[in-house]
Amino acid sequence: MPGAGVVLLTRAGCHLCEDARVVVRRVTADLGLDWREVSAAEAPGLGARFAEELPVLFIDGVQRDFWSIDESRLRRLLTDP
Secondary structure: OOOOOEEEEEOOOOHHHHHHHHHHHHHHHHHOOOEEEEEOOOOHHHHHHOOOOOOEEEEOOEEEEEOOOOHHHHHHHHHOO
């Protein structure tokens, strides 16, 4: 599993991944948080496990969303205790 923080698992050529990247970038910038993107090609174990769900959003190592990342939900997940 990805480590701490906000991690977006993506694959090249994925239009849903492009959309998710925009949402994650906007929300984390607004909240002053860092995030990182991990390519399924760079993490073949994760890529195989989540192949049908890409993109996948992890927060502190827990899968929190996939396919379409909802901006409101992401904000809530990152701001609610």
